[in-house]
Amino acid sequence: MATDSELPDDFTARVLRRTSGSACEAAELLLPAFVEGGLERTERELVGGHVRNCRACGALAAALPALASDLRSFAEVAPDPAFVDDVLALTCDALPERLPRDMRWRGRLQVLLLRPRFSLEAAFAASILFGLFFGVPEPRFGSGTYAALADELRAGAREPVAAVHRLWDRAGEPVVESLETTGEGLLRTARDLARSPVEAGSPSPAPSPHDGAHPTDSPGENR
Amino acid sequence: MELPELLDRCRSGDRLAWETLVRQFQGRVYGLARQYASDPEEARDLAQEAFVRVWRSLNTFRGHETFVSWLLMLTRNLCVDQLRRKAARPPAQDVDSRTATGLADPADLPDEELVIARRRSLVQRAIARMTERNREVLILQEIHGLKVEEVASILKLPVGTVKSRASRARIELARTVLELDPSYQA
Numbered sequence: 001m002a003t004d005s006e007l008p009d010d011f012t013a014r015v016l017r018r019t020s021g022s023a024c025e026a027a028e029l030l031l032p033a034f035v036e037g038g039l040e041r042t043e044r045e046l047v048g049g050h051v052r053n054c055r056a057c058g059a060l061a062a063a064l065p066a067l068a069s070d071l072r073s074f075a076e077v078a079p080d081p082a083f084v085d086d087v088l089a090l091t092c093d094a095l096p097e098r099l100p101r102d103m104r105w106r107g108r109l110q111v112l113l114l115r116p117r118f119s120l121e122a123a124f125a126a127s128i129l130f131g132l133f134f135g136v137p138e139p140r141f142g143s144g145t146y147a148a149l150a151d152e153l154r155a156g157a158r159e160p161v162a163a164v165h166r167l168w169d170r171a172g173e174p175v176v177e178s179l180e181t182t183g184e185g186l187l188r189t190a191r192d193l194a195r196s197p198v199e200a201g202s203p204s205p206a207p208s209p210h211d212g213a214h215p216t217d218s219p220g221e222n223r
Numbered sequence: 224m225e226l227p228e229l230l231d232r233c234r235s236g237d238r239l240a241w242e243t244l245v246r247q248f249q250g251r252v253y254g255l256a257r258q259y260a261s262d263p264e265e266a267r268d269l270a271q272e273a274f275v276r277v278w279r280s281l282n283t284f285r286g287h288e289t290f291v292s293w294l295l296m297l298t299r300n301l302c303v304d305q306l307r308r309k310a311a312r313p314p315a316q317d318v319d320s321r322t323a324t325g326l327a328d329p330a331d332l333p334d335e336e337l338v339i340a341r342r343r344s345l346v347q348r349a350i351a352r353m354t355e356r357n358r359e360v361l362i363l364q365e366i367h368g369l370k371v372e373e374v375a376s377i378l379k380l381p382v383g384t385v386k387s388r389a390s391r392a393r394i395e396l397a398r399t400v401l402e403l404d405p406s407y408q409a
Contacts, residue, residue: 072365
């Protein structure tokens with residue numbers, strides 16, 4: 001009866017090549033877990049048997065623990081001694097010192113309040129709030145109101161031209177009178193302003209010594 | 224001082240606490256940047272920039288347990304962005320051993336340190352030859368000791384994918400090291 005010692009060393013490998021193919025690929029996937037002892041008993045025995053008989057996988061299995069140790073030494077690499085100083089110069093020295101949170105908020109609020117547009121925005125926001133809480137005021141034209149005008153429009157929606165005429169009869173005349181009064185007032189004010197320097201006897205500007213001179217007399221002006 | 228207290232002090236603008244934090248983690252940040260950058264000066268700049276970003280983002284970070292992974296993620300993203308800008312990959316060719324490991328001239332080292340320096344150089348060259356996808360997993364998980372879930376979060380990959388890649392990465396590295404030096408072992 002033949003024993004294993006009488007078989008050539010690569011007998012199993014030859015059989016595998018002609019049947020299932022090499023088992024190295026399957027063993028390699030399990031080698032890291034095998035080295036760490038993370039395999040179940042059956043798998044451990046199978047991989048162990050392969051590793052004992054396969055020189056390449058045996059070398060890999062021997063190298064893996066050594067590599068794990070060597071790799072950990074790469075985790076920390078000390079930079080040059082000036083590194084920390086450079087980082088501090090880029091952070092603490094370059095940036096303003098960090099203030100407590102309440103002071104930061106106060107500062108942000110101040111910046112917000114000191115913006116040139118703040119008064120305009122505040123007035124706008126206040127108007128909206130006023131309108132929301134107290135309603136929009138309705139200006140009156142003579143005896144009518146905007147609400148009455150809206151009612152007229154709704155009522156005359158089928159005959160728009162007639163509705164506009166009726167509205168003009170009710171609201172147009174007071175508007176024209178108001179505009180005329182305002183226009184006359186503006187004209188009076190403009191006339192008064194035009195007359196006021198002369199009537200107040202304000203002296204006319206003193207004649208300049210160059211008033212009578214020809215523009216070209218000044219050598220610098222003609223260039 | 225515990226890390227949460229240190230971080231609180233940094234948030235309130237304590238410069239001494241910030242200096243302590245930088246000193247405590249400079250090796251980790253620079254070590255990670257060295258794995259991505261092609262030369263030490265570039266790695267130094269990236270590590271500096273990482274700390275500047277940490278300083279600016281301290282208020283947005285919550286939870287001290289994951290500070291290291293947050294720090295490494297920030298550094299890694301910075302390195303990857305830089306590499307993309309340069310349209311380059313991490314060193315994919317042999318690099319000078321002294322440049323790669325930051326070691327002095329081997330001739331000046333005692334015997335024991337010389338052996339360690341040679342091993343580090345060998346492993347560094349093997350890492351540089353790895354495929355990019357396996358290398359990243361190896362760097363984050365095997366070198367920096369992040370958990371599988373943390374690596375998956377940083378690389379935006381499923382946990383199962385990270386596990387299988389980590390296994391393949393270790394085999395790829397071991398095979399490459401043995402190709403470079405068949406006598407490599409513990």
